[in-house]
Amino acid sequence: MAAPRAASRSVVAMRDAGSDPPALIVADPGAERDRLAAELSLLGFPSIVRTSGSPWHDVAAWVALVVVLDDLETAARRVEQARSAPGFEPVPLLWLVRPDAFAHVPDLDGSDDFIGVPYAVAELGVRLRRLRRRSGHDDPDLIHRGPLAMNVATYHVTLLDRTLDLTFMEFELLKLLVRSPGRVFTRDEILARVWGYDYFGGMRTVDVHIRRVRSKLGQDHAWLIETVRSVGYRFAQVHP
Amino acid sequence: MARDDDQRTFVLRTVEEREIRFVRLWFTDVLGFLKSFSIPAQELPEALEEGVGFDGSAIDGFARVQEADMIARPDASTFQVLPWRPDVPGVARMFCDIHTPDGPPFAGDPRLVLRRVVSRAADLGFSFYVGPEIEFFLFDGPTDPKPLDVGSYFDLTPLDIGSDFRQRAITYLEEFGIPVKDSHHEVAASQHEIDLRHTDAIAMSDAIMTCRLVVKEVARELGVYATFMPKPIQGAFGSGMHTHVSLFEGDRNAFFDPTGEHSLSKVARCFIAGLLRHARAITAITNQWTNSYKRLVPGYEAPVHVGWGARNRSALIRVPLTKPHKEAACRIEYRAPDPACNPYLSFALILAAGLDGIEREDEPPPEMTDDVWSMGDAERIGRGIPVLPESLPEALVEMGSSELVREVLGEHLFEWFIANKRAEWDEYRTYVTGLELERNLPRL
Numbered sequence: 269m270a271a272p273r274a275a276s277r278s279v280v281a282m283r284d285a286g287s288d289p290p291a292l293i294v295a296d297p298g299a300e301r302d303r304l305a306a307e308l309s310l311l312g313f314p315s316i317v318r319t320s321g322s323p324w325h326d327v328a329a330w331v332a333l334v335v336v337l338d339d340l341e342t343a344a345r346r347v348e349q350a351r352s353a354p355g356f357e358p359v360p361l362l363w364l365v366r367p368d369a370f371a372h373v374p375d376l377d378g379s380d381d382f383i384g385v386p387y388a389v390a391e392l393g394v395r396l397r398r399l400r401r402r403s404g405h406d407d408p409d410l411i412h413r414g415p416l417a418m419n420v421a422t423y424h425v426t427l428l429d430r431t432l433d434l435t436f437m438e439f440e441l442l443k444l445l446v447r448s449p450g451r452v453f454t455r456d457e458i459l460a461r462v463w464g465y466d467y468f469g470g471m472r473t474v475d476v477h478i479r480r481v482r483s484k485l486g487q488d489h490a491w492l493i494e495t496v497r498s499v500g501y502r503f504a505q506v507h508p
Numbered sequence: 509m510a511r512d513d514d515q516r517t518f519v520l521r522t523v524e525e526r527e528i529r530f531v532r533l534w535f536t537d538v539l540g541f542l543k544s545f546s547i548p549a550q551e552l553p554e555a556l557e558e559g560v561g562f563d564g565s566a567i568d569g570f571a572r573v574q575e576a577d578m579i580a581r582p583d584a585s586t587f588q589v590l591p592w593r594p595d596v597p598g599v600a601r602m603f604c605d606i607h608t609p610d611g612p613p614f615a616g617d618p619r620l621v622l623r624r625v626v627s628r629a630a631d632l633g634f635s636f637y638v639g640p641e642i643e644f645f646l647f648d649g650p651t652d653p654k655p656l657d658v659g660s661y662f663d664l665t666p667l668d669i670g671s672d673f674r675q676r677a678i679t680y681l682e683e684f685g686i687p688v689k690d691s692h693h694e695v696a697a698s699q700h701e702i703d704l705r706h707t708d709a710i711a712m713s714d715a716i717m718t719c720r721l722v723v724k725e726v727a728r729e730l731g732v733y734a735t736f737m738p739k740p741i742q743g744a745f746g747s748g749m750h751t752h753v754s755l756f757e758g759d760r761n762a763f764f765d766p767t768g769e770h771s772l773s774k775v776a777r778c779f780i781a782g783l784l785r786h787a788r789a790i791t792a793i794t795n796q797w798t799n800s801y802k803r804l805v806p807g808y809e810a811p812v813h814v815g816w817g818a819r820n821r822s823a824l825i826r827v828p829l830t831k832p833h834k835e836a837a838c839r840i841e842y843r844a845p846d847p848a849c850n851p852y853l854s855f856a857l858i859l860a861a862g863l864d865g866i867e868r869e870d871e872p873p874p875e876m877t878d879d880v881w882s883m884g885d886a887e888r889i890g891r892g893i894p895v896l897p898e899s900l901p902e903a904l905v906e907m908g909s910s911e912l913v914r915e916v917l918g919e920h921l922f923e924w925f926i927a928n929k930r931a932e933w934d935e936y937r938t939y940v941t942g943l944e945l946e947r948n949l950p951r952l
Binding site: 422423424431433434435436437438439455471472473476479480481482483484486 | 514515518519521522525526584585586587588589591635637681682683685686687688705706707708711756758759
């Protein structure tokens with residue numbers, strides 16, 4: 269069961285429609301950067317940008333494209349700094365470098381990749397899709413939210429590196445919330461969708477199960493499920 | 509039901525995914541002891557479909573020899589991987605309902621007794637919520653009740669193992685999905701308390717059975733011994749299981765009425781009245797050991813008198829007023845039970861007694877506002893305040909004449925329980941105690 273481990277490899281991956289995190293472009297301002305953003309958009313990957321000197325480890329993204337046109341050493345150092353920043357969960361990196369700098373490309377993690385500049389847009393697309401697949405983001409059964417990963421096919425749930433043993437109703441409840449982070453579900457709605465309309469016991473059932481799930485998430489992560497006073501519950505917008 | 513199938517799929521898939529090799533099937537005997545047997549994971553599909561046969565004749569209160577065969581049907585909703593087992597291969601547990609080989613539920617199964625009353629409450633539109641405060645002692649071993657520390661109420665005692673103990677126990681409980689409300693050192697030396705967050709009565713009974721096991725398990729891990737014996741130390745506080753109860757009608761707390769006295773509704777008042785009416789009759793179940801009655805004595809904050817009050821801490825039923833205007837917090841606290849009771853049967857009877865009060869539209873007696881402790885017997889009797897049974901046989905006599913208890917427990921269980929407990933009393937009353945020897949031998 270390798271798949272849920274992928275959770276630790278993403279800054280945050282909100283994969284479901286409408287909440288996909290963008291790709292991150294790390295590059296100095298200029299025509300090069302603008303063109304890359306436009307190409308990504310064409311390929312269907314929304315993106316955000318950061319200049320290479322500014323911190324980017326706190327940006328929610330599923331991949332970082334690091335564009336280096338001259339000083340590879342400085343760039344590598346910055347990436348290293350970002351990677352060792354507290355709270356950083358590694359995202360796959362795609363280095364965009366001049367062919368004559370290939371020899372200086374830093375040690376690549378298994379999930380990283382690089383491409384020579386200039387490049388064919390089609391190749392860029394292929395490489396991005398490969399990274400995406402490899403990082404587990406394309407598995408439709410896998411939901412990642414920050415430290416939490418749920419596999420809805422195998423019912424395997426992990427929190428960081430720990431397996432969470434949920435009961436069936438706890439699993440169904442968490443799945444409902446996790447699928448739409450930030451969206452508030454009323455108790456009524458939760459009861460109907462998880463337990464079914466004919467369930468007797470009322471909405472206390474929901475509160476009680478929320479408490480059980482929170483208790484399994486443990487004190488450090490109970491905040492992942494937020495109470496919206498006198499309305500209901502929602503899964504936290506994990507990042508940033 | 510589709511949901512049941514989903515639950516089974518979930519269990520089977522999890523067993524595969526988590527490499528569970530054995531599943532423990534848990535159930536509770538009449539006296540509240542947890543029983544368990546293991547099946548290999550590959551037998552689980554069939555077990556979920558048809559249940560697993562076992563010999564019930566060896567289980568206290570289950571069956572006579574000629575009807576020894578029983579079927580344990582695992583309740584898939586209670587599937588849980590055991591937190592203290594090494595990760596792989598894992599061990600999981602499920603609570604079971606007990607059936608007879610012909611199919612119908614077995615009348616001696618405590619879980620069934622509680623299910624019946626809970627579904628009667630449901631017919632009246634109520635769901636029943638319970639939150640217990642479980643007290644216990646930690647000792648060196650099971651033979652000598654010598655305290656491990658000299659801590660007291662709320663003490664943080666750096667030198668004792670109590671803090672480690674409670675922390676580890678809470679972690680396990682959380683992994684079991686049993687939320688803990690609070691945990692602290694109790695009044696007596698070496699005494700601890702774990703309060704569970706309220707939930708429905710069946711899940712709570714399962715949780716209490718699990719909690720007792722967790723406490724014993726953690727004690728074993730730390731090289732000490734945990735006991736739920738109601739009064740292990742002469743002259744010290746005993747261990748109780750104060751039980752907070754409330755009824756909900758859908759989303760509404762049926763006990764709450766902001767205009768009522770102490771924010772109590774008519775339903776709450778009737779429930780209190782019913783519980784007081786039957787208190788003496790249900791004591792044999794909530795306090796089922798000869799030793800239980802050594803806790804129910806004056807002077808140690810245990811209830812003795814059958815009365816209720818908001819501020820009166822000696823009352824049998826207390827109305828906690830910490831958040832008087834908060835609907836969700838509105839509840840009553842029944843203070844008689846001890847942690848060595850059978851929670852299924854105890855909650856079934858507490859609920860049935862309360863429902864009886866609601867159906868009769870009983871009014872409770874006036875609130876006990878004075879401290880009854882300071883009253884002389886004459887004044888107390890003059891005010892018509894009864895006392896709880898002072899001994900197991902007295903409680904059994906009360907129980908024996910109670911139609912309510914007979915109906916709730918069912919004939920089989922009712923008769924078995926009384927016979928079993930009379931035998932316990934006979935054994936006890938023929939025993940010459942150290943106290944008698946100490947007092948009598950030099951003089952008589």
